[in-house]
Amino acid sequence: RTTIKFIWNIWKPVSTLLAKKREWRGYIMSSQQIRFFIRVIIVILLFSCSKKTTSPDDNLVAPSNLSLVQIDNKSIRISWQDNSSEEEGFRIDRKIGDNEWEESDKIFSENEITFVDSGLSEIGNYSYRVSAFSGNEFTDFIETSINFFYDNLAAPSYLILEQINYESIRITWQDNSLAEEGFRIDRKIGEAEWEINYQTLPENEIAFVDSGLISIDNYIYRISAFSGEESSGFVEESIDFFYNDLSYLEGEPGQIIITPTESANLQIYLKDSNGNNVERPFEVWFKFISKPEGTNINNELFTTIDSISVQSTNGIAVVSLNAGTESGVVSVKIYVFNSNNETFSIVKSNIIVHASPPESIEFTTSGHNSGVNMGSGVWEIEVAAFVTDTFGNFVKNGTAVYFSLPDAPDWATIEGLAYIGNHNADGDSLAGVAFTTLQYDGAHTNDVLTIKLQVGELEESAEYIMPIQFPIFEGVAIPAHLDWIDSSTPESLITTICICLKDGQHNPINNQQILCTSPAGEPIDMETDDDDSPFTEITGVNGNNPGQIEKEWMFHIYECSPPNGDEPETITWDVTAQILGISAEIEIPIQLRRWW
Numbered sequence: 001r002t003t004i005k006f007i008w009n010i011w012k013p014v015s016t017l018l019a020k021k022r023e024w025r026g027y028i029m030s031s032q033q034i035r036f037f038i039r040v041i042i043v044i045l046l047f048s049c050s051k052k053t054t055s056p057d058d059n060l061v062a063p064s065n066l067s068l069v070q071i072d073n074k075s076i077r078i079s080w081q082d083n084s085s086e087e088e089g090f091r092i093d094r095k096i097g098d099n100e101w102e103e104s105d106k107i108f109s110e111n112e113i114t115f116v117d118s119g120l121s122e123i124g125n126y127s128y129r130v131s132a133f134s135g136n137e138f139t140d141f142i143e144t145s146i147n148f149f150y151d152n153l154a155a156p157s158y159l160i161l162e163q164i165n166y167e168s169i170r171i172t173w174q175d176n177s178l179a180e181e182g183f184r185i186d187r188k189i190g191e192a193e194w195e196i197n198y199q200t201l202p203e204n205e206i207a208f209v210d211s212g213l214i215s216i217d218n219y220i221y222r223i224s225a226f227s228g229e230e231s232s233g234f235v236e237e238s239i240d241f242f243y244n245d246l247s248y249l250e251g252e253p254g255q256i257i258i259t260p261t262e263s264a265n266l267q268i269y270l271k272d273s274n275g276n277n278v279e280r281p282f283e284v285w286f287k288f289i290s291k292p293e294g295t296n297i298n299n300e301l302f303t304t305i306d307s308i309s310v311q312s313t314n315g316i317a318v319v320s321l322n323a324g325t326e327s328g329v330v331s332v333k334i335y336v337f338n339s340n341n342e343t344f345s346i347v348k349s350n351i352i353v354h355a356s357p358p359e360s361i362e363f364t365t366s367g368h369n370s371g372v373n374m375g376s377g378v379w380e381i382e383v384a385a386f387v388t389d390t391f392g393n394f395v396k397n398g399t400a401v402y403f404s405l406p407d408a409p410d411w412a413t414i415e416g417l418a419y420i421g422n423h424n425a426d427g428d429s430l431a432g433v434a435f436t437t438l439q440y441d442g443a444h445t446n447d448v449l450t451i452k453l454q455v456g457e458l459e460e461s462a463e464y465i466m467p468i469q470f471p472i473f474e475g476v477a478i479p480a481h482l483d484w485i486d487s488s489t490p491e492s493l494i495t496t497i498c499i500c501l502k503d504g505q506h507n508p509i510n511n512q513q514i515l516c517t518s519p520a521g522e523p524i525d526m527e528t529d530d531d532d533s534p535f536t537e538i539t540g541v542n543g544n545n546p547g548q549i550e551k552e553w554m555f556h557i558y559e560c561s562p563p564n565g566d567e568p569e570t571i572t573w574d575v576t577a578q579i580l581g582i583s584a585e586i587e588i589p590i591q592l593r594r595w596w
Contacts, residue, residue: 059086062139063130068146072157072176075118076146080130082113084139087132093141095127123149152179155233156223166243166280168211173223173235175206180225180232190217214339216242243280244272246338249346256351258295258323266297266348268317268334277315282336284317285309289331292353294324294394294431297332301394301431312336322393323353324431358399359390361460363453365438368467368582372425377442377505379469382424383414385434385453394432395455397421401434402454406461411441412449440466442507468512468579470504473586475577477553481591483568484557491558494524495590497551499577501539508547510540513580516551520559520573521590524552536580551575553590560592568593 065081078092090108092115095101108115120126129143154176162170171185180203187198187210199208213219222236250269258264266286270278286297287307294301297319300308310317321330330353335345363385371379383403387395399420405412415436424435440449445468452461475497482493497516501509515536516523525534537549553575563569570593578585 060134066142066144073150073154074120075116077116079114084132088134091131093129097124153177153232156235159235159237161237161239167213168209170209172207177225181227184224186222188220246270246278247273249344251348258353263320263322266319266321270312270315281311283309285335287333291330292326292328295353296322299392324393358387358395358455358458360388362386365464371469377507379442380437380439383436383438403436404452406452411444414438442503442505445509446511472502475499475586475588477588477590484594492554492556494552494554500548512539515578518575521553521555560594568595
């Protein structure tokens with residue numbers, strides 16, 4: 001139309017001029033001929049304008065199918081259909097609510113068809129428009145909008161799984177909720193069932209490391225937010241977990257010699273299928289097939305029925321082999337279970353053992369309530385000597401040990417000769433240990449006794465306090481009740497707690513500390529011993545009453561409520577007496593009665 005109008009505007013003055021001249025190239029045309037000629041030119045121009053152009057701009061077509069999806073509390077995903085073949089890129093404008101358009105907010109390269117607008121914080125209507133461009137040429141926009149809102153319990157997103165070492169997977173995600181109490185993680189290994197609520201994490205957590213993994217398999221994790229009984233949707237991902245598993249064991253070649261002056265290391269290598277040491281730690285078990293008496297691993301003595309384990313480090317497991325008192329050959333079986341619970345084992349049998357002489361002695365006596373009643377007030381208890389060599393190895397069974405009492409008291413005796421590996425009264429026998437018996441008069445409970453032990457030229461001495469055996473603990477309050485009869489009665493009254501302590505053969509026990517406590521009243525320090533606490537007394541300190549204490553206890557009128565009628569108000573308080581050191585106790589009741 002523009003072209004026709006342009007030609008018509010030119011034609012009007014030209015036709016007027018031609019009508020006057022009536023001449024063209026020496027030929028005079030009629031005005032009808034001139035008009036016909038002009039009409040032909042106009043028709044030709046109209047047909048030429050209707051033809052399609054071959055300009056590159058004709059390949060720049062507007063995108064279509066614009067789609068907006070809110071994917072979390074911070075993001076909107078924008079997608080469109082690319083209809084151009086020659087675009088240089090796309091332009092995205094954004095408008096929030098009634099605000100002005102944010103022009104050219106995002107420019108994207110050719111063939112892009114999606115974009116996530118993240119970091120959003122304002123709730124409301126979001127409009128987006130997209131156009132394709134090439135140079136300075138732009139297509140028409142396509143436009144649509146979405147109502148953006150917050151979901152208080154939105155599903156997490158961007159779940160990422162990453163194996164960070166040979167036993168751990170790191171899990172990270174984006175927290176999209178505003179009011180979650182926490183996150184639940186479910187796990188599935190291979191074809192096994194889901195482990196529901198495998199982990200529960202507090203609010204705002206966005207990472208977790210699943211460690212100690214063993215199975216080489218596909219691990220699937222799904223995470224949801226929760227608040228109370230409500231849960232969001234899940235986000236789920238999987239990862240193939242792998243490490244070089246154990247394929248075989250390898251020991252050091254050659255003999256291992258253990259002499260009286262040293263121990264020796266037994267070193268085992270855990271190999272993968274490529275012959276490399278496995279990085280992952282495994283529990284490696286060691287079991288004796290045969291050994292001389294006293295030989296042990298890591299200073300733990302055990303029989304061929306038992307075994308011990310250590311953990312490998314960088315594919316190496318190391319234990320210490322220690323000699324006893326006998327020489328000989330040791331055979332040890334070493335075995336490991338891999339991730340598929342397959343067993344791999346080797347036997348190390350060329351270990352030569354020697355032993356060294358005794359070097360150290362430790363010995364103990366059994367404690368209270370362990371004695372045997374020998375009658376006539378005498379108790380028998382067990383004394384044990386533990387003898388080792390320079391390297392902590394148990395000395396040979398049958399080694400003689402001699403016990404004695406250097407002070408030779410008339411109230412105690414000891415069985416002098418014993419042998420390593422003998423049996424005690426219960427039939428027990430321990431490597432490196434000799435048992436004997438000590439008898440003492442129960443009246444000397446809490447007295448100190450020196451015991452001496454000799455093994456060859458090696459000597460040790462120690463002091464022991466004779467333990468109380470099966471205590472009989474009795475007590476009474478005199479008077480057993482305190483009465484406030486009228487106003488002439490003092491506001492505070494005193495009773496005496498009398499306590500007697502004997503052993504199981506009725507020997508009175510002196511020098512035993514007794515602790516007295518009560519929720520009411522208070523003790524009166526009788527100053528009959530050197531103890532600073534008013535709550536404790538020591539039995540038999542005054543010499544006149546063996547095995548006994550007397551403790552005065554004061555109660556106050558306000559610790560018993562006034563009567564509510566003709567009968568007195570009555571309340572009972574207990575004074576608890578405890579034997580310190582053995583946790584034996586009794587309760588002694590005192591009754592308070594108040595008439596006014």
